[in-house]
Amino acid sequence: MMSSRQRALIEFVLDNLVWFLLAFVLAIFSLAIPNFFQIGIFANIIEQSTFVGVMAIGLAIVIIAGHMDLSVESVAALTAMVTGILFCTHGIGLGYTLSPEWLIVPVSLLLAIAVGGAIGAINGWLVVRLQMNAFIVTLAAYIWVRGLVVAISGGRSAQGLPPSLRFIGIDTVAYIPLIAWIAIACFALFTFIMAKTPFGRHITMIGGNAVATFRAGIKVDKLVVFSFVLAGAIAGVAGWLLAIRTSGATANLGTGMLFNAFAAVVIGGVSLKGGVGRLPGVYAGVLLLSSIHTAINLMGLPAHFTQMILGGLVLVAVLLDTVKLSIRQKLA
Amino acid sequence: MKRILTAIAGVLALTAIALLSPAYAQSKGKIYYMVPTLLDEFQTESVSALTKFLADVGYEVVTLNADNKTDVQQSQMNDTITLKPAAIVLAAVDFNALQPSIEKARAAGIPVMQFDRQITATMSDFTSVAGTVEIGYVAAGEIQRLLKEKNGDVKGKVLQVLGDPADPYTLDIQKGFEEKMKEFAGVQIISLPAMAWEASNAGTIVSDQLVANPDIDLIFVHAAHLAVAAVASLEAKGKKPGDVMLVSSNGAPVGLDLIRKGWEQVEVEQPLYAQAAAIAMFADKVVNKQEIKPGTYTVLGLESTVTIEKWGPNIKIPGAAITKDNIDEPRFWGNLKAPTDKIMPVE
Numbered sequence: 001m002m003s004s005r006q007r008a009l010i011e012f013v014l015d016n017l018v019w020f021l022l023a024f025v026l027a028i029f030s031l032a033i034p035n036f037f038q039i040g041i042f043a044n045i046i047e048q049s050t051f052v053g054v055m056a057i058g059l060a061i062v063i064i065a066g067h068m069d070l071s072v073e074s075v076a077a078l079t080a081m082v083t084g085i086l087f088c089t090h091g092i093g094l095g096y097t098l099s100p101e102w103l104i105v106p107v108s109l110l111l112a113i114a115v116g117g118a119i120g121a122i123n124g125w126l127v128v129r130l131q132m133n134a135f136i137v138t139l140a141a142y143i144w145v146r147g148l149v150v151a152i153s154g155g156r157s158a159q160g161l162p163p164s165l166r167f168i169g170i171d172t173v174a175y176i177p178l179i180a181w182i183a184i185a186c187f188a189l190f191t192f193i194m195a196k197t198p199f200g201r202h203i204t205m206i207g208g209n210a211v212a213t214f215r216a217g218i219k220v221d222k223l224v225v226f227s228f229v230l231a232g233a234i235a236g237v238a239g240w241l242l243a244i245r246t247s248g249a250t251a252n253l254g255t256g257m258l259f260n261a262f263a264a265v266v267i268g269g270v271s272l273k274g275g276v277g278r279l280p281g282v283y284a285g286v287l288l289l290s291s292i293h294t295a296i297n298l299m300g301l302p303a304h305f306t307q308m309i310l311g312g313l314v315l316v317a318v319l320l321d322t323v324k325l326s327i328r329q330k331l332a
Numbered sequence: 333m334k335r336i337l338t339a340i341a342g343v344l345a346l347t348a349i350a351l352l353s354p355a356y357a358q359s360k361g362k363i364y365y366m367v368p369t370l371l372d373e374f375q376t377e378s379v380s381a382l383t384k385f386l387a388d389v390g391y392e393v394v395t396l397n398a399d400n401k402t403d404v405q406q407s408q409m410n411d412t413i414t415l416k417p418a419a420i421v422l423a424a425v426d427f428n429a430l431q432p433s434i435e436k437a438r439a440a441g442i443p444v445m446q447f448d449r450q451i452t453a454t455m456s457d458f459t460s461v462a463g464t465v466e467i468g469y470v471a472a473g474e475i476q477r478l479l480k481e482k483n484g485d486v487k488g489k490v491l492q493v494l495g496d497p498a499d500p501y502t503l504d505i506q507k508g509f510e511e512k513m514k515e516f517a518g519v520q521i522i523s524l525p526a527m528a529w530e531a532s533n534a535g536t537i538v539s540d541q542l543v544a545n546p547d548i549d550l551i552f553v554h555a556a557h558l559a560v561a562a563v564a565s566l567e568a569k570g571k572k573p574g575d576v577m578l579v580s581s582n583g584a585p586v587g588l589d590l591i592r593k594g595w596e597q598v599e600v601e602q603p604l605y606a607q608a609a610a611i612a613m614f615a616d617k618v619v620n621k622q623e624i625k626p627g628t629y630t631v632l633g634l635e636s637t638v639t640i641e642k643w644g645p646n647i648k649i650p651g652a653a654i655t656k657d658n659i660d661e662p663r664f665w666g667n668l669k670a671p672t673d674k675i676m677p678v679e
Contacts, residue, residue, distance in 0.1 A: 040543035048536050090589045155376030159560050159586050170568050177568065246531050247564045248586075250557045252371035255528040297524060297540040 007331060014324050018268055018284040018317075025288060029295045036298055043175050045290045050183040050245070051076070051254070053286040054238040056261040056268075057190050058120075058231030060282045063265060064194070065227040066207035066274030067127065067134040071141035072235035073258035075119050077149045077249070079112040079239030084158030084249030086111070087165060091248065093158040101164040108165060112240035113233045119145060120232020124225035142258070150251050159248030169244040179241050184283075186237065191279040203227055208275030263310055264289055267317040269324075288313070360390040361418030363615065365447075366408055368425045369400040372529065372557065373584040374604060375423070377665055378447070381605055382421060385612035388675040391418060391619075400499075402426040409433035412442075418619045419443045419457070421611055427451050427500050443618045445611055448602070449501065452643045457618045459646040460610040462602045464501055467581050467651050468508020474598040474653050475550060476512075478577050479519065487518030488549035491541050493534050493562065495554045497525040502554045505581060509552070522548075526558055535561035542569050542576075550577040556587030556599060556666070563595045583654060588666040591659055599654040604665040606631045606649045609675050614647070616677045629678065632671055633663060 002010075013020065030037035055072050062069040087108055089095040098104050119141060126137045171178045194200035205213040206220050214220045243249050268285030270277030292309055365382050367375050383393040396412070398405035405425045412420060413436060420437055422444055424430040431454045434444050443457035450461045476486045492509065495502035506523065513519055522541060526534035534553060541548060542565065553559045559580040566576055573594035580587045583601025590596035610631045617624050624645040626638050636649040654664055662669040 035544035038543065041540070044536075044539050044543060047539070051532065091586055150370050155370040156373050157557055157560070157584075157586055159589065166567075169564065242532060245564060245568075246535055246561045247567075248560055250371070250531050250560075252369075252529060253531055255371075255530045256533075293536065294540050297537055298544050300522060300524065 002331075010327070010331065014327060015278075016281075016284075017320060017324065018281050018288065022284050022288045022291070025291055029291060033295055033298050036295065039175055041294060041298075043172070043177065043180075045287060045294050046180045046184075047177045048293065049283075049286040049290040050177075050179050051238050051242050052257050052260045052264060052289070053183045053283060054186050054241060055235050055257060056264045056282050056286055057186055057279060058234035059261050060265045060268070060270050060277055060279060061190070061194070061203060061234075062134075062227050062231045063270050063272060064207045064274060064277045065203045065224055066210060067224065067227070068138060069120075069123065069228065069231045070135065070138040070258060071119060071123060071145055072231060072238070072261060073254050073256075074142050074145035074149065075116045075232050075235040076239035076242060076257065077251075077254040078119070078145050079115050079236040080243035080246075080249040080253050081149045081153050081158070081239075081251070082115055083108050083112055083240055083243040084161070085152065087162065088158035088160050088248050089162065090160040091158045092153060092156045093160060093248070097162070101162070104162065104164050105168070109237070109240055112236040114236070116236020116239065117229050117233035120229040120235075121225070123232065124228030127228065128221045128225050153249070153251050155251050157248060157250040161244060161247050165244060166247060168241075169247070179245060182237075182241060186234070187279055187283045190234075194279055199223070199226075204275055206274075260286075260289055260310070263314050266314050269317075269321065271321070285317075359392075360616075360619065361392070362394055362415075363391045363419045363421060363619075364412045364415075364417045365393050365395045365421045366405055366412075366423060367395055367397050368405070368423050368449075370397050371400070372555065372582075373586070374582050374602065374665075377668070377670075378423070378604055378608060381608035381665075381670060382447070382611060384670060385609050385675045386615060389612050389615055389677050391612075391615060393421075398425050400425055402429045405430060406433050409437060413437050413440050416440070417442060419445060419615065421445045421447050422449075422451075422456075423447045424449045424451060428453060443621065445615075445618055447611055448604075448607055450643075450646070452641070454643065456644045457621075458611070458614050458624065459641075459644060460607045460614075460649070461646070462607060462649055462651040464504035465508035465511075466648075467600050467602065468505040468510070469512050470600045470651050470653055471505070471552060471579055471581055471598075472509045472512030474600065475509075475552060475579055476516065478550060478579070478597055482549060482577065485518065486516045489520045489522070489545060489547055491538070491545070491548050491551045492521055492523040493537055493551065493553040493558055494523060494525040495529040495558070496527055499529070505554050526553075529555060529558070531557055531561035533561075534558035535565045538562045538565040539568070542566070542571075548576055550579065552579045554580075555582050556580045556584035556590070559590055559596060560586050563590060566595070583652075583664055583666045585666045585668055588654065588659055588664065591654065591656055597655065599666070601652050601654050601664055601666065603632075603634060603649045603651055603663075605663065605671060606634045606636065609671070610636065610647045610649060612675045613678045614645075624678075 126132045127134045168178045202218050264285035268282035379395050386393050396408045402425045437444050446456045446459040479486050479488045524537045578596040579598045581600040587599040638647045
């Protein structure tokens with residue numbers, strides 16, 4: 001017979017399995033790879049997790065709500081390009097300035113959120129009002145939004161963001177770059193929202209059983225549309241950060257991030273069936289992926305290994321999820 | 333239902349507007365340009381240059397974008413063959429995979445000209461290239477000079493950031509570069525690919541390597557847009573222009589900007605305008621299946637050599653190293669000042 005303390009311990013381990021996995025992987029890399037164990041590398045891992053991490057927040061929310069959003073990568077590319085075109089001083093940048101200069105931070109951020117939110121609203125409207133399949137709607141958006149990026153840029157790039165915006169990509173606080181702190185703040189905010197507010201609880205309930213949630217008097221349609229708007233707006237923030245990090249935007253910026261975001265969400269324990277998942281796990285998933293990317297960079301392995309390891313990790317994550325489920329059933 | 337019909341009508345109307353294009357008066361016919369992607373500035377500008385130069389000699393250009401997908405480009409070739417254009421200009425996504433499509437087009441009597449990417453495994457009617465391996469050679473020469481200036485000898489640590497490892501273009505540059513650097517035992521080269529030619533991937537590589545190998549002397553990136561992300565990473569690590577030397581290839585506007593700002597020392601340019609002008613100069617001969625004679629031709633002021641290779645007539649146009657001393661010359665496509673003089677066909 002298992003004591004309640006043992007049961008609680010097992011529950012804790014199961015809930016935070018991905019964090020233990022991350023600690024294990026970091027320990028192995030630190031021991032095995034020369035130059036890995038140093039503060040600069042850990043800061044790099046956290047910094048590199050920023051874009052995929054922020055993107056994964058919105059993706060996770062939509063998936064927890066029982067839907068799918070494949071457009072987040074293209075939305076991020078679009079907001080990066082909009083930021084680049086408006087505020088960059090070289091290439092196709094128009095070099096708009098604001099007075100006082102610091103206004104560029106909130107204005108560009110709000111613009112990115114608005115552009116991303118608008119794409120999310122279109123997706124949400126098509127899914128909820130026209131009852132179209134979210135996979136197809138957002139796949140279409142993935143394609144047309146990237147096309148829009150090429151169209152508005154003409155395939156050219158914008159570069160040279162002003163220092164009043166670039167400082168976010170350069171300055172550090174406690175060794176960690178400011179952009180990474182923004183990502184951490186986003187995770188903290190949305191973890192709170194998903195765990196402690198009626199909105200978060202309702203989204204989880206919808207993903208678990210939309211019909212029962214509707215019968216409980218909750219406005220399912222409205223919340224689903226809002227989850228898409230949120231995913232778009234958060235992807236907009238990811239694009240804004242990406243533009244700041246690379247000091248501009250190219251038409252192919254962010255290519256491949258969608259699959260990393262998906263991998264992080266799955267590794268982080270979010271069920272693709274909806275109704276299950278916590279954002280801290282997703283952040284651990286993103287950190288795990290970044291650690292592997294960094295390790296491969298330092299080892300000088302061909303990049304193809306990253307993709308093989310990534311694919312393997314997703315499989316392991318799904319297997320672990322099955323194991324977790326069966327252990328929980330035994331505990332119940 | 334009304335909403336759905338309205339949405340469908342809206343989508344159809346937008347599609348119709350997008351497809352409507354002005355009808356051009358045809359003189360000598362249409363030439364299809366198979367551009368591999370529109371996600372980089374070289375390719376985008378190649379569309380403008382080929383459209384302008386081929387119009388100078390009487391052809392209308394229709395461009396099809398393969399989005400870097402081999403199968404898409406193969407389908408485009410098949411579709412185009414059925415339209416029987418005057419010629420096809422191909423910048424192949426994959427050098428080997430397009431070989432059957434080229435043979436099929438030529439068997440159907442449609443001449444095929446290769447632009448920028450040389451295909452040697454089969455016959456083509458004309459090839460206009462700078463030579464990707466040669467770009468690697470030029471870069472190696474410049475990097476040897478820079479290392480010698482800094483370290484007193486050709487020695488030091490070089491970080492080479494490739495493009496996508498599945499793209500033969502970047503692999504050829506790497507081949508040329510490493511071939512010329514092989515004899516310098518004192519140079520350590522760390523090579524890593526930026527997947528999908530994506531800028532932030534290049535930035536990540538530079539960030540990691542600057543921590544693991546703080547003694548890197550020089551970074552060589554295979555495209556100028558990757559250099560922008562590399563500079564962002566250098567800046568984030570507190571580096572100033574010149575602390576770590578930077579060399580890039582393709583000559584895009586962003587690379588030239590970085591030279592002007594002092595971050596980059598050399599940009600090895602692909603002579604885009606001359607490569608496109610050569611296609612236009614020889615288009616009549618190719619379309620009319622006339623003989624192309626080997627020899628030296630002046631293409632936009634550049635002495636270029638036509639040779640008859642086993643894969644057909646081939647013009648090689650010299651690439652150039654752009655430094656702060658010659659950066660403002662209008663012949664560099666990165667300055668985006670396309671020649672206004674009318675291209676004349678070769679007699």
